[in-house]
Amino acid sequence: MDVDQGISRSGEQPPGVLERLGAIGVVPVVVLDDADSAGPLADALLAGGLNCAELTLRTPAAERAVRAMASRTELLLGVGTVLEPEQAERCAAEGARFVVSPGYDDAVVERCQRLDLPVLPGTATATEVLRARRAGLRTVKFFPAETSGGLAGLRALAAPFHDMRFVPTGGIGPDNAEGYLRTPAVLAVGGSWMVPRELVRDRRWDEVSRLSALAVRTVAAARAQAVAS
Numbered sequence: 001m002d003v004d005q006g007i008s009r010s011g012e013q014p015p016g017v018l019e020r021l022g023a024i025g026v027v028p029v030v031v032l033d034d035a036d037s038a039g040p041l042a043d044a045l046l047a048g049g050l051n052c053a054e055l056t057l058r059t060p061a062a063e064r065a066v067r068a069m070a071s072r073t074e075l076l077l078g079v080g081t082v083l084e085p086e087q088a089e090r091c092a093a094e095g096a097r098f099v100v101s102p103g104y105d106d107a108v109v110e111r112c113q114r115l116d117l118p119v120l121p122g123t124a125t126a127t128e129v130l131r132a133r134r135a136g137l138r139t140v141k142f143f144p145a146e147t148s149g150g151l152a153g154l155r156a157l158a159a160p161f162h163d164m165r166f167v168p169t170g171g172i173g174p175d176n177a178e179g180y181l182r183t184p185a186v187l188a189v190g191g192s193w194m195v196p197r198e199l200v201r202d203r204r205w206d207e208v209s210r211l212s213a214l215a216v217r218t219v220a221a222a223r224a225q226a227v228a229s
Helices: 015-024 035-047 061-070 085-093 106-114 126-134 150-158 177-181 197-201 205-228
Strands: 026-030 052-056 076-080 098-101 119-123 139-142 165-168 189-191
Touching: 015 026, 015 052, 015 076, 015 098, 015 165, 026 205, 035 052, 035 061, 035 197, 035 205, 052 061, 061 076, 061 085, 076 085, 085 098, 085 106, 098 106, 106 119, 119 126, 126 139, 150 165, 150 177, 165 189, 177 189, 177 205, 197 205
Parallel strands: 026 052, 026 189, 052 076, 076 098, 098 119, 119 139, 139 165
Antiparallel strands: none
């Protein structure tokens, strides 16, 4: 099996997809109202230097847009707000490379494992992290980050789990992303500040590219400061 394709048969996530997410550092969380905007949006993200996206399944257009975004092979495309295992299966068939869920759902995790598809279930408690760890996962989403204690809450949650990595999402933007990114337990952060719904709806692709480039610089600054300290 190509390690970039997902989870090993033992259930543990292999390095490929997750290493790429970690290298990028920030995952744009997209809400798409118009499937015809999928391709131009992918191009705008790539033009700004962001080579990944989480397309949330919150609108009727989302599943129809997966193939168009996934056709940009430079873009590591995942789907988010996955509530049912069938959603994960359909989107994987259209080219999605990873799955994000707002909470821990056994059926979603098990289906992704059968599909060899990396899955990032949402966790906010030690019990949920333990369930994910028992299932063989070593990277999870921390959600909703800011209302679950923010950076202090994440650090407290991560402290007992030295082999776990987190992707905090929810309330993260340019003003607080650096603190999360300097935290060793954080693989990457998720956020929508570079893809606000109104910009995508209005097809303001130059502005999406500009905000994406700023997000890339935020990641670089956070990592440089972490090394310096």
